[in-house]
Amino acid sequence: MSPNNNPVNRVSDKDDSAWNDEPAVTRPQDRLQVAAPAAETASASPPLIRTVNSQQPVIPANPTSVRTAGQSRRQQRHRSPLRRVSRRFARVLRWRAILITLLIFSIIPAAGILVFATDATTRVQESLSNLKRVANTLTSRSFTELTLADFGRLQASVQDLATSLGHARQQSSLVQHFSFLKPDLETVSGALDGAEQVALAAQNILDGLQPALFFLMGGQSGQSLTTQISSGERLIELLRIGQGKFVTAREQLLAAQQDIKALNLNGLSPDLLLQIEQLEQYHGQLTTINQFLLEGPDLLTTIFGLNTPRNYLVLSQNSDELRPSGGYISTYGWLRVRRFRITDYAYSPTTPLSPNPPPAQMASTLHIPDWWIHYSQPIYSAWDGSWYADFPHTAQMAAWFYDQGQNPRSPVDGVIAIDLMGFEKILESLGSVSVPGYDEVINAQNFREVVYRIRAEKEGHKAFLAAAYKQIFADWQNIDENRAAPLLNAVLSALREKHIMVYFTDARLNEFMSLLGWDGAQRPGHYDYFMVADANLGNKSNSSITRSLTYDVAIQPDGSLKSRAALSYDYSASVADKDPAVKPEHYGNQKDYANLMQVFIPSGSTLTGTDNVQVDPQTVNDEPLTTLVATVKVNFDSTERFQYSYTTPSLVEPFGPYWRYRLLLQKQPGTPGDAVNVQLALPPGASLVGASPAPVANYTLDNTILEFRFQLVTDQWIEVIFK
Numbered sequence: 001m002s003p004n005n006n007p008v009n010r011v012s013d014k015d016d017s018a019w020n021d022e023p024a025v026t027r028p029q030d031r032l033q034v035a036a037p038a039a040e041t042a043s044a045s046p047p048l049i050r051t052v053n054s055q056q057p058v059i060p061a062n063p064t065s066v067r068t069a070g071q072s073r074r075q076q077r078h079r080s081p082l083r084r085v086s087r088r089f090a091r092v093l094r095w096r097a098i099l100i101t102l103l104i105f106s107i108i109p110a111a112g113i114l115v116f117a118t119d120a121t122t123r124v125q126e127s128l129s130n131l132k133r134v135a136n137t138l139t140s141r142s143f144t145e146l147t148l149a150d151f152g153r154l155q156a157s158v159q160d161l162a163t164s165l166g167h168a169r170q171q172s173s174l175v176q177h178f179s180f181l182k183p184d185l186e187t188v189s190g191a192l193d194g195a196e197q198v199a200l201a202a203q204n205i206l207d208g209l210q211p212a213l214f215f216l217m218g219g220q221s222g223q224s225l226t227t228q229i230s231s232g233e234r235l236i237e238l239l240r241i242g243q244g245k246f247v248t249a250r251e252q253l254l255a256a257q258q259d260i261k262a263l264n265l266n267g268l269s270p271d272l273l274l275q276i277e278q279l280e281q282y283h284g285q286l287t288t289i290n291q292f293l294l295e296g297p298d299l300l301t302t303i304f305g306l307n308t309p310r311n312y313l314v315l316s317q318n319s320d321e322l323r324p325s326g327g328y329i330s331t332y333g334w335l336r337v338r339r340f341r342i343t344d345y346a347y348s349p350t351t352p353l354s355p356n357p358p359p360a361q362m363a364s365t366l367h368i369p370d371w372w373i374h375y376s377q378p379i380y381s382a383w384d385g386s387w388y389a390d391f392p393h394t395a396q397m398a399a400w401f402y403d404q405g406q407n408p409r410s411p412v413d414g415v416i417a418i419d420l421m422g423f424e425k426i427l428e429s430l431g432s433v434s435v436p437g438y439d440e441v442i443n444a445q446n447f448r449e450v451v452y453r454i455r456a457e458k459e460g461h462k463a464f465l466a467a468a469y470k471q472i473f474a475d476w477q478n479i480d481e482n483r484a485a486p487l488l489n490a491v492l493s494a495l496r497e498k499h500i501m502v503y504f505t506d507a508r509l510n511e512f513m514s515l516l517g518w519d520g521a522q523r524p525g526h527y528d529y530f531m532v533a534d535a536n537l538g539n540k541s542n543s544s545i546t547r548s549l550t551y552d553v554a555i556q557p558d559g560s561l562k563s564r565a566a567l568s569y570d571y572s573a574s575v576a577d578k579d580p581a582v583k584p585e586h587y588g589n590q591k592d593y594a595n596l597m598q599v600f601i602p603s604g605s606t607l608t609g610t611d612n613v614q615v616d617p618q619t620v621n622d623e624p625l626t627t628l629v630a631t632v633k634v635n636f637d638s639t640e641r642f643q644y645s646y647t648t649p650s651l652v653e654p655f656g657p658y659w660r661y662r663l664l665l666q667k668q669p670g671t672p673g674d675a676v677n678v679q680l681a682l683p684p685g686a687s688l689v690g691a692s693p694a695p696v697a698n699y700t701l702d703n704t705i706l707e708f709r710f711q712l713v714t715d716q717w718i719e720v721i722f723k
Contacts (some may be wrong), residue, residue, distance in 0.1 A: 035413050046303060051495050099335030150670040151213055155206045162199035187263050189278055190597075194259030198283050200570060201252040205290055208242025208249070215399045232304055232340035235364050236297045253287050265656025270689040273656050274721065277690075278564045288515050295310040299512050301713075303414075303504075312416055313402050315395075316469060319419040319670035320448075320540035320581045324389040324533035324598060325520060326419050326501070326670040327542075329398070331710050333472065334409045342477055346408065346468040350384060357383070358404035366397075371618050373537070373596070389533035391417065391520030391669060392510065395503030409716040414504040417520070419670045420448065420543075422499035423472065429486040435468045442468060448543075452580035491607065496714055498669040520669050524603065524624045527662040528553065528651050531600040532567055536589030537631075545569055545634065549712070554681040554703070555661055557648040559650035565599065566611075566643045573637035593634040597642070600625050600666075604649045611643035655721055658689050663718040672714035680706045682722050 010014050095582035169192045215238050260280060265273060301307060312335050317327035332355060333347035362379040372387045381387070382401040386394040395415035405410040420425075427433065435442060442450050451468075455461035479487055494500040501520035504510050513519040522531065530551060536542055550566040572594055576582040582591075599617075605626045607619055617630040634640045652661050665676060682688065682704040697707040708718055 008623060059462060097455075097619075107465045148213060151206065151209075155203070158199060158202045158286055159207060162196065162203050165192060165196040165199050169196050187265070187268060187276075188272065190259055190263050191272075192280065194256040194263075194283070195279055197252045197256035197259065198279065198286060201249040201256065201286055201290065204245040204249040204252065205286065205293065208245030208293065211241045212238040232300065233306060236300055236306070239293065239297045239300075243294070243297075246290055249286075249290045250294065253290060256283055257287075269658055270359075270658075270721075270723075272380050273658065274690040275666070277655075277721070292512070292515055295512065299509060302506070303337075304340045305337045306339055309336055309343070310413045311336050311411075312414045313399060313412040315398060315415060315417045316347075316423075316465065317417055317419040317670060318540070319421060322534050322542040322668075322670055323385070324387060324535055324668070325391045325394040326417055327496075328536075329384040331462055331469060333466070334396060334407075334412065334470060336409060342473060345470065346471055347466035347473075349466055351462075352377075355383075355402055355407045356405035358401060362404060369620070369629075371596075371620075373535070380706040387535070387598075389531060389600065389668065390522040391498075391501045392503050395501075399503075399505065403551060411505070413506070414502065414509070416503075417501045417669075418494070419499050421497075421672065423447065423469070423671075425490040425494045425499065426472060426476070426487065429483055429490040430472065430479065431483065433468065433471050433475055435464065435471055436513045437467060438464055440464075440468075449580045452583070456583065456585040482538075497673070498667060498714075501669060522600070522625070522666060523664060523715075524600070525664075526651065526653075527602075527664060528561060528563075529600065529602050529625070529647065529664050530565060531666040532565075532668060532674075533598045534601070535596040535598075537594040537596055539593070540581040541571065541576065541579075541591075541593050541670075544579040544582050545571050546575075549665075549674050549676045551665075551676070551678045552681075553663070553678070555652055555683050555686075557683050559652035559659075561602075561648040563601070563605075564643065564645045565601075566641055567597075567599075568639065568641045569593070569595075569634045571634045571636060576636065591636045593636075594666075595632050595634065597630050597632055599628040599630075599644055601628065601646060602626065602648045602651060605646045607644065608648045609645040611645075612640065613642050613644070617644070658721050658723045659686075661720045661722070665711045665712060665716045665718070667715055672709045676708075676712050678708040678718060680708070680720060682706070682720075686722045689723055691718075691720045693702070693718070 034124075042581055057142040072480050094490070101417055169189070212235055215234060254354075260276070260283065263276060265276070268276075299307075303310065312336060315326075316331040316333070317323070318330045319327035321328040321330075329350055331347060331349050333345060335342050335345035338345070357377070357379055360377060360379055364376065366382055368381050369377060369387055373385050375381055375385060379401070380555065382397040386397055388394045388397075395417065399415050422445055423488075424444045427442065427447055432443040434439050434440075438454075440454075442452055451461060451465060454464045476487070491500065495502075495516075496520045500518075502513050502518050503520075504513065510519060514521060532547075532549065534542070534547075546569070548568045550568070552564045552566075554562045556562060584591075586639050603621070603624050603626055607617065607628060610617060610630075613630050613632060617628040617629060620627040620629060628644055628646075630642075632640070652659050661680070663678070665678075667673060684703055686704060688698065688704055688706065691706060693708065693710075695706040696709050698707075699705055704722075706720060710716060
């Protein structure tokens with residue numbers, strides 16, 4: 001048998017080629033090394049001289065080399081599996097090395113971009129914090145105390161924010177290519193686009209305001225608002241100069257709105273979601289301001305009679321005798337405005353013939369609720385007995401009553417309501433007012449005392465009030481420079497707190513008042529809502545009664561609410577004894593507080609129970625509200641607590657991957673502001689993502705419970721996001 005035909009050789013050659021990836025080639029040394037093991041099976045001690053096939057002796061050149069070759073061959077055979085694994089691993093490793101190298105070149109830039117984006121976000125947050133710090137400083141001060149330097153700081157902060165957002169947006173364009181590394185990167189990029197547009201809009205708004213602010217502040221950086229505020233015509237001209245900037249801001253805000261609406265809120269982190277919500281709030285606020293600045297010149301031209309004189313009805317509301325939208329109208333007046341000045345005015349007491357009422361038969365056109373106060377002449381329900389807590393409705397009826405009675409300066413162009421606290425704020429800024437014909441000097445401290453003293457001593461206190469109010473308007477017209485700014489602050493404060501409210505017969509002007517929040521309107525919607533409106537049925541005790549609200553609400557798994565509202569009234573003798581309105585000559589036999597109470601809750605709500613309400617409340621289902629009406633009583637020097645329990649339809653709405661609950665608590669006009677405590681229980685298993693304002697307490701019993709406390713000086717929103 002030739003060596004090449006030896007089965008061992010064939011296997012050996014085949015195996016060797018398999019390990020080495022080489023062709024099977026028979027080499028002389030291989031034949032020698034392979035033959036030796038075959039002969040070794042016959043002898044334990046292999047001879048030095050062997051025969052192969054032809055029995056011819058084969059004499060090796062070096063016997064040792066034969067043993068070494070055999071041993072090497074055996075070692076090679078034993079090493080072959082390890083070599084096979086190692087070589088295969090080497091081939092895989094080469095591919096993995098290539099893959100790792102590619103990933104390194106991908107991940108390192110991506111990680112760098114993420115760090116880059118984080119750095120940009122940090123810069124944005126620093127700029128935003130600086131802006132908030134400046135804005136909080138400005139809002140903590142009176143409007144008339146602000147200076148050009150203050151607005152300069154605000155302008156610089158807004159510009160810095162816009163710059164930071166611009167850089168972050170540019171960096172985010174790189175990040176978008178690696179959105180697979182972090183799913184919310186694309187949303188971050190879109191949010192940055194919207195935020196930059198909002199910041200640029202704010203910058204343009206401030207730029208457009210510069211001429212007007214420079215004029216109002218006397219052109220000096222440290223100078224605050226001056227009496228030039230009365231130069232309304234010049235102010236309108238300067239606001240028109242800034243119109244180009246306001247138009248640009250409108251376009252930027254529209255672009256921001258599109259960016260915000262296009263955001264995908266699914267899968268976002270809670271922090272990012274809350275930031276987007278805050279961005280929406282900023283956008284809404286700036287849109288309102290910019291809309292006012294765009295329309296302001298034309299609207300101010302109309303309101304203050306630059307082209308045509310305007311006539312306004314003034315309702316003086318006695319908030320000691322509370323009504324749903326302020327107070328009993330004890331006196332009234334009218335004033336004529338021409339080119340930013342009151343050119344004519346009059347004031348009169350309210351009597352059965354003053355103002356002149358419409359024909360009695362016109363009362364049939366009024367839809368008076370059956371539960372409301374019954375007057376001998378129903379027509380007066382449109383004047384001093386309105387059941388509406390919504391001031392625009394009350395004002396509309398009062399204007400109708402005045403106009404249909406053919407009274408002076410009718411038809412009126414609008415209605416202005418001022419309660420006792422509003423007049424006290426104005427008196428505080430004026431200092432004091434000498435009432436002609438009465439030898440009386442009134443100020444914010446003695447105003448009510450003088451009025452009730454005159455009421456007790458003689459008839460004609462309404463005539464005194466009319467004379468006092470008339471003189472207040474006269475002094476207002478001729479105010480000196482030192483008191484102009486405090487007066488402006490007083491009026492703005494009274495407007496915010498619903499001690500002054502304004503209604504126009506022109507719907508466009510009413511929208512303007514609504515934007516500013518000066519219309520005293522109710523604002524229900526598809527969210528939780530609560531408002532209480534009292535109507536005093538017998539005396540003038542409301543300044544001596546402290547009213548407070550405790551509101552407990554539990555969100556159900558289906559988004560509906562289980563609510564419980566408890567209204568507390570503290571009618572303390574220690575307070576009432578110091579009140580000039582609570583004296584025998586003023587209340588007759590009605591020292592106790594009789595109250596026709598309206599509780600406004602979301603439309604479609606169902607009353608499930610009451611506590612301490614003697615007569616079952618009447619439920620009035622009028623869109624967009626459900627109203628619970630009941631007559632309750634609070635005895636002098638006592639405390640009463642009236643409770644209502646009810647359920648609502650589903651009012652919780654989805655917000656990205658989370659849920660959002662919103663509550664609007666509205667203040668009743670004519671009240672100083674109730675103390676409010678709200679406790680909100682989230683659904684079982686839900687956890688808090690964010691809340692505005694921040695709760696004063698957050699604890700977990702069976703459910704997560706949030707607690708909020710505040711004084712309801714102005715309308716208050718509560719918003720909670722949970723998962």
